[in-house]
Amino acid sequence: MTEPWMDPLSQWITRAVEAVSPSVVQIARQHRRGGRRLIDAVGSGLIWRSEPGRSLILTNAHVVGRAAEVTVLLPSGKRVTGTVAGRDRLYDVAVVEIASGPLPAATLGDSRSLKPGQAVIAVGNPFGLGTTVTMGIISAVDRSLPTPQGTPLDGLIQTDAPINPGNSGGPLALLDGRVIGLTTVKLEGHGLGFAVPVHLVEAIAGQILQEGAVRHLWLGIQGYAEVIDDNWVRTFELPADRGIVITRVMPSSPAEKAGLQVFDMIVAVQGEHVDTIGDVRKRLVGRRPGDQLEVTVLRGAELFRVPVRLEEMPARRPTRDS
Structure with missing residues (x-):
């Protein structure tokens, strides 16, 4: 069977999706009521590091909430229990550990050298439907947003790639398949999405693992x-x-x-x-x-x-x- 014809841009996109998707997981936060297991929230996560018998996943703090454990759906279809190693609510970053591996960890890019206009894809699990891809560009870098704490959240990547419910915690990647951010928030009615640069995510995750908390x-x-x-x-x-x-x-x-x-x-x-x-x-x-x-x-x-x-x-x- 012959491969369908694709223009060069489509080829770039499909190759990027093929590179990133194996590292994207679904994360569900649940609770029990009357003997039934109810889902509180569904989001996405990114396999950050992996070794035999252990993997670390990056996601959003609002996806895991206050839960100590979450359910992680791997790309293979296997469901495993994940332990929340810690979270930073200011930058909306959390680390989840699972007793499974080795798994395909994401390839990270240099989020310090991004330019407005670069094409990006957002990969996630919107509405709990399974892996979904949207495309856009980097609209701006070093963006600031107000927070409930009254202090600005700065250094964010702004994108017009649609970020739907459930995309939260998934990767924002360049068309070469390198992940440069973790999607976090969308301004409703404005078509603006934001991601935390991956170099900042890694710094926060490192503090969580080493010190158990993040000091800003x-x-x-x-x-x-x-x-x-x-x-x-x-x-x-x-x-x-x-x-x-x-x-x-x-x-x-x-x-x-x-x-x-x-x-x-x-x-x-x-x-x-x-x-x-x-x-x-x-x-x-x-x-x-x-x-x-x-x-x-x-x-x-x-x-x-x-x-x-x-x-x-x-x-x-x-x-x-x-």
């Missing part, structure tokens, strides 16, 4: 990228013509304690140029509470360095309206 550091600012006037670039011999204008300083935050103000422009952190909030977040990776960070600020006609002592992000902060 924060500066306590919100802001946006802005072009710096050419005169100031020349006067202060700045390495670039963009910086971050601070639009909000959180009360009692490290930024407020250090004296940072609204309309300050951050041009560097630890001597390295930054032009997005995501860049600032990356400078916090690997640091601990109490570490000092040097923030270079342009305020009016003055350029100076501000030492900021890092703190762990509070478990919950009031929102602006509460």
Whole structure:
């Protein structure tokens, strides 16, 4: 039987699906009532690491909820019980361990070098129907979203690839089959989907496995990228013509304690140029509470360095309206 004709783009997509799908699982959260087993939620997961007799799966924290155990449906059709090793509700990441393997682990890509316009596929299990694929592009990188804690969730990948109920926790992958993110949320009515970059997911999962919890550091600012006037670039011999204008300083935050103000422009952190909030977040990776960070600020006609002592992000902060 001859293979059906496919255009080059379709060939790329099908090859990517064939590469990613064997690493995608279905995750069901259940409870018992009156002797019956009822399903609370169904989502997706990604086989991250696997060895004989043990595999680790990445998924969303909201998929596993508060459950200690979940049911995992493998691509082979086999159902196994998974133990929730831990979760991070801020970035919506959870790690599930199963006593099964070796299984086909996903091939991960470099989520730090993504460009808007790159084609991507989202693979998951929407509505509990089995493996489903949608396609789109990377609409933006380093996106920020507000959270119930009142602190922004930044560094996200924005995509127009449809993310349906049940896709949550599944992979976002490039057309070469490399996974670059874990889908997490969709803004209803706007057609916007978001994924946590895989390098950040791995860092969070590593903390969960090593320490049992995730400690998020924060500066306590919100802001946006802005072009710096050419005169100031020349006067202060700045390495670039963009910086971050601070639009909000959180009360009692490290930024407020250090004296940072609204309309300050951050041009560097630890001597390295930054032009997005995501860049600032990356400078916090690997640091601990109490570490000092040097923030270079342009305020009016003055350029100076501000030492900021890092703190762990509070478990919950009031929102602006509460």
